[in-house]
Amino acid sequence: MALWGGRFSQAADKRFQAFNDSLRFDYRLAEQDIVGSIAWSKALRSVGVLSDDEQQQLELALNELKLSVMENPEQILNSESEDIHSWVEQQLIDKVGDLGKKLHTGRSRNDQVATDLKLWCRQQGQQILLSLDKLQQQLVDVAGQHHGTVLPGYTHLQRAQPVTFAHWCLAYLEMFERDTTRLQDALSRLDTCPLGSGALAGTAYPIDRDALAQNLGFRRATRNSLDSVSDRDHVMEMMSAASMSMLHLSRMAEDMIFYNSGESGFIELADTVTSGSSLMPQKKNPDALELIRGRTGRVYGSLSAMMMTVKALPLAYNKDMQEDKEGLFDAMDTWHDCLDMAALCFEGITIHKDKTLQAAQQGHANATELADYLVSKGIPFREAHHIVGVAVVSAIEQGCALEALPLETLQQFSPVIEDDVYAMLTIESCLAQRRALGGVAPEQVSFAIQEAQKRLDKRFTPKVTGALGAAHRFGYH
Ligand code: ARG
Numbered sequence: 001m002a003l004w005g006g007r008f009s010q011a012a013d014k015r016f017q018a019f020n021d022s023l024r025f026d027y028r029l030a031e032q033d034i035v036g037s038i039a040w041s042k043a044l045r046s047v048g049v050l051s052d053d054e055q056q057q058l059e060l061a062l063n064e065l066k067l068s069v070m071e072n073p074e075q076i077l078n079s080e081s082e083d084i085h086s087w088v089e090q091q092l093i094d095k096v097g098d099l100g101k102k103l104h105t106g107r108s109r110n111d112q113v114a115t116d117l118k119l120w121c122r123q124q125g126q127q128i129l130l131s132l133d134k135l136q137q138q139l140v141d142v143a144g145q146h147h148g149t150v151l152p153g154y155t156h157l158q159r160a161q162p163v164t165f166a167h168w169c170l171a172y173l174e175m176f177e178r179d180t181t182r183l184q185d186a187l188s189r190l191d192t193c194p195l196g197s198g199a200l201a202g203t204a205y206p207i208d209r210d211a212l213a214q215n216l217g218f219r220r221a222t223r224n225s226l227d228s229v230s231d232r233d234h235v236m237e238m239m240s241a242a243s244m245s246m247l248h249l250s251r252m253a254e255d256m257i258f259y260n261s262g263e264s265g266f267i268e269l270a271d272t273v274t275s276g277s278s279l280m281p282q283k284k285n286p287d288a289l290e291l292i293r294g295r296t297g298r299v300y301g302s303l304s305a306m307m308m309t310v311k312a313l314p315l316a317y318n319k320d321m322q323e324d325k326e327g328l329f330d331a332m333d334t335w336h337d338c339l340d341m342a343a344l345c346f347e348g349i350t351i352h353k354d355k356t357l358q359a360a361q362q363g364h365a366n367a368t369e370l371a372d373y374l375v376s377k378g379i380p381f382r383e384a385h386h387i388v389g390v391a392v393v394s395a396i397e398q399g400c401a402l403e404a405l406p407l408e409t410l411q412q413f414s415p416v417i418e419d420d421v422y423a424m425l426t427i428e429s430c431l432a433q434r435r436a437l438g439g440v441a442p443e444q445v446s447f448a449i450q451e452a453q454k455r456l457d458k459r460f461t462p463k464v465t466g467a468l469g470a471a472h473r474f475g476y477h
Pocket of ligand 1: 083109113317322
């Protein structure tokens with residue numbers, strides 16, 4: 001049943017209905033719509049539209065509906081209702097009769113849907129924050145286990161300088177930490193309640209909107225009714241936080257796909273996250289990682305679709321805005337799944353330390369050390385850089401590492417080179433020298449692991465969970 005019978009003498013065309021209805025995707029807002037409706041019934045009671053008894057009856061019925069929806073959300077899809085707001089209202093009327101028809105007093109689906117969506121973002125955001133934490137914990141754990149595992153570091157995909165597997169893990173940890181703060185930031189900005197803005201001009205009932213906002217766990221009420229019903233910034237902010245994080249996930253996935261390749265053989269993923277080929281029996285493909293990489297495009301697509309939809313939309317609500325949901329739901333689901341899948345890929349991972357060490361030893365990755373050595377003997381860096389370049393060419397010609405060149409050969413490049421040069425050219429020395437903050441030296445990596453663990457421990461402390469979503473006030477703010 002539609003919500004506006006009186007104005008119309010013809011029924012809607014079935015094709016238009018199918019085109020217009022949003023229930024098949026906005027059914028996911030059922031819980032939020034019910035919680036928002038309960039809060040609205042209390043607001044109506046406070047201004048005398050509902051008696052205490054009527055409000056209690058509505059609240060009871062709405063709570064029953066919530067339980068039933070949480071048990072079986074798919075039941076909603078069997079209905080002909082246009083959207084989740086109509087569905088909830090109809091269910092209420094079926095349960096309590098005419099009293100149910102009072103609930104929509106002073107409210108519009110415009111402020112309702114805006115509120116529902118913010119409640120949903122908040123709840124989903126909390127889940128994603130947890131997944132970001134879990135992935136970061138996984139990275140800290142692997143970093144702890146591979147503190148001493150040497151890995152060639154690359155620039156331009158050429159071996160550049162040795163690093164450690166721990167240092168690599170911690171690089172991604174930094175990215176996910178920024179994603180966490182980006183999401184927290186988006187969540188704190190969307191923490192304002194549009195309910196009580198009516199269709200666009202505000203509600204004609206003297207409702208205390210700040211009290212209503214607090215009742216729903218929001219920091220405060222939104223300030224302008226026109227903006228309240230037309231604002232979808234939060235949808236785009238959530239998707240842009242998702243996009244940036246997917247970008248990080250895709251880079252990590254790509255690194256791991258390369259490390260897992262036959263060409264490098266640095267790591268081997270567990271059977272549990274790989275798949276075989278239907279034709280080639282020897283294959284073990286990194287599908288989980290490839291899908292993470294692949295799904296990144298889909299999240300960007302949702303963000304740009306929404307930006308295009310909202311671009312140049314006149315105030316206030318327009319039906320175009322119904323297009324916000326499918327992309328948002330898909331982007332958030334995808335982000336969530338990919339974070340969890342990335343964490344899973346580290347479970348049972350084997351790191352072939354011999355291969356990573358061997359690769360780090362090749363490619364003259366200690367050339368910078370030789371230049372630094374010459375600097376320590378008083379040669380200006382630019383000159384030292386040139387001398388080492390010539391030495392590298394000679395090593396390449398002889399097919400050996402720099403440290404394999406005999407002292408007499410090295411001295412031909414520069415007479416200041418002495419026997420102590422060899423100690424500086426070892427991998428251990430390459431790592432140990434980089435002891436300034438953020439470098440790969442073992443003590444800096446230990447420090448970074450400790451600091452990351454401290455940040456995570458603080459966030460993992462049990463959060464007090466109150467009414468729907470109010471949990472976000474604890475731990476994350
Ligand atoms: N299904 C609609 C949406 O998602 C709800 C708001 C409808 N408002 C309206 N004025 N038609 O945007």
